[in-house]
Amino acid sequence: MYKISEFSQLTGLSKETLRYYAEVGLLEPAYIHPDNHYRYYDDGSYFLALLLGKLRGLGFTIQEMKKVMKDESFLQLEALLLEKRKKIHDEMQVLQERLADIDAFLESGREEDQ
Structure with a gap:
């Protein structure tokens, strides 16, 4: 112990x-x-x-971890990991779009200064 x-x-x-x-x-x-x-x-x-x-x-999250712990066989673990992977991928897409918008906004400001 x-x-x-x-x-x-x-x-x-x-x-x-x-x-x-x-x-x-x-x-x-x-x-x-x-x-x-x-x-x-x-x-x-x-x-x-x-x-x-x-x-x-x-x-x-705590709730997601509870799901894993409740299923003592861990059969759902792969499905939860795949779900988490997709969610992270989707968040990355949104962030990449934001970056592109910021870059475009910065570029448009530079063009006006010239």
Whole structure:
């Protein structure tokens, strides 16, 4: 069993994040001491913590991460990743169009100065 500080160092998730994930039902400690309320995590929590960290790094929302964690077989994970990929691609398209608009606006201002 790992204390929250040890588990935080092991997984790269902050203690605050671990507490928050427990609060929202994403990653519960394996054991909470009844007297001092210290949180302890086990080896089984390690994989889940790494997965949550990876998902967060990929831009998953808490709700999306809950979907993944609810489906313990992770069958929906590929579909969610593909959905996330498409959303990012669509956002990139919008940003590229904005860049083109900014460039065109800047260029039109330069032409007026000449």
